[in-house]
Amino acid sequence: MSSTHTLQEAADELGVHYMTAYRYVRLGQLEAVKVGGTWQVADRAISEFRNGSAAGPVARGKPAPWAARLEDRLVDGDAQGAWGVIEAAMTSGADVRSVYLDMLSPAMVHIGARWAAGEFDIAIEHQATGIAMRIVGRLGSQCVRRGRSLGGIVLGAPAGESHGLPAAMLGDLMRLHGWDVTDLGANTPTKSFVHAVRRAPELKAVGLSVTNSAHLDEVENCCRKIKDAQSHVLVVVGGSGVGDVSVEDLGADARATSADQFHELLLAH
Template identity: 30%
Template sequence: MSNKSETMLELQSAADALGVHYQTAYRWVRSGRLPAQLTGGKYLVSPHDVAEVGAQREAPQTPAAPSPARLQRQSERMHQALLEGDESEVRKIARRLVDEGTTIVDLVEQVISPPLRAIGQAWHEGNLTIWVEHRASAIVERALGDLLPNPRGRRRGTVMVAAVSGDLHSLPTTMATVALREANWHVHHLGADMPGDELVGFCAAHDEIDVVVISLTNPDAADEAEQAAVQIRAAGTPTLVGGAGKTLGGLIDDVQLAADAST
């Protein structure tokens, strides 16, 4: 608010102080961004209001997250880079989108997962060799590792993430870990192909675990995953078992619900 004891500035002087053209300052007055008084046919502006607008312009601005259309285009580029094994391009796409404000969940679900599914389907149909699919998964896992968030402030709690013996795909556990860390959870990431009794033993030795997440991509490992989950739950720790159709956004919600229900 203007102080009547201040020496008011004419609009041209205010524009000069802000480092903008007169017409820009005039538009700000018309829009209400820059308060001004119309006196004797001239706009007069308080130095205090000029300083406030200047401070607002200098403050760091949070960029708008990329649009769905941009994410779609980047997903197409990601697909091509993964087919070609161009790890540098994959990392560049992922890092740029995160720097632009894309969440890890959106990066994985909208940009990375569609190409991986397409590559997997092409291999299943005999149109790609298995090494293309394995290479793509390995590149994505390394790229996500580089983006692993280090949240600040108080954590929501502690989660253990793993997959049981016979489930050899470590990428889903990495995706879950990165997403949960972004959501401000501390995560013990044990990776894939872990014997169920080892997961039970780990939880017994770490009483700070609030929720256990067992990734499941191999149906043949479902029995061991469920047996481990039953034992861990019996010891008092909520345990979630993954499966087809699960999303990272849903996982974060389910982990929070499980943690809340156990308190």
């Protein structure tokens, strides 16, 4: 029968200092659960940690499960630990693009699915989103590409859409490609989109992030008003809320299911 150990006992078993073992837990490298305010580590977790590597927590020849580690920290509301996972991944070679596409996005999608399945309260999802936005804020300064701009892009979520994280990550990824990005964030009224479109220099496209199909009427209104204001501008919709609705019915020019596809649409326009 499997037994459990305190974190100090686990540290002794692993031959490391208590704070080193604690750091492994915070980075999601050593599985542990908190019981009554005390970390408990199972025999199995200690064994798996040892078998992963003779000198560290990542198994030789196997990619580290960074997204799962990050998700654990986000669900626990552990902002410092979440950033520690990001730092550990980047130290291991991950760049900002990989952090967004292979870690942060999958973690948040899975958290949303777990909330939808009733696994935890919406407060957990909101807390995780807040931490994720802080991570994006810290990484944004690295999303700069030197050289001539490819043109301007306006991004945002239309009225009723409360999720600004997808557009924020997309904006940084587009900046890495060399685009000038104006991110209007979540719940942006149509008139504000039109205002931004008229002001943006060398505007190439507008991207609307849609996570809830209940707001498709507002999405359509926004797309059509943008086209009325600047008919030459490419209007692209994306996100799980679009579903199987045709882009023509929404008044848009195209749909993008990934940052790379969005970039390709911009280049082809």
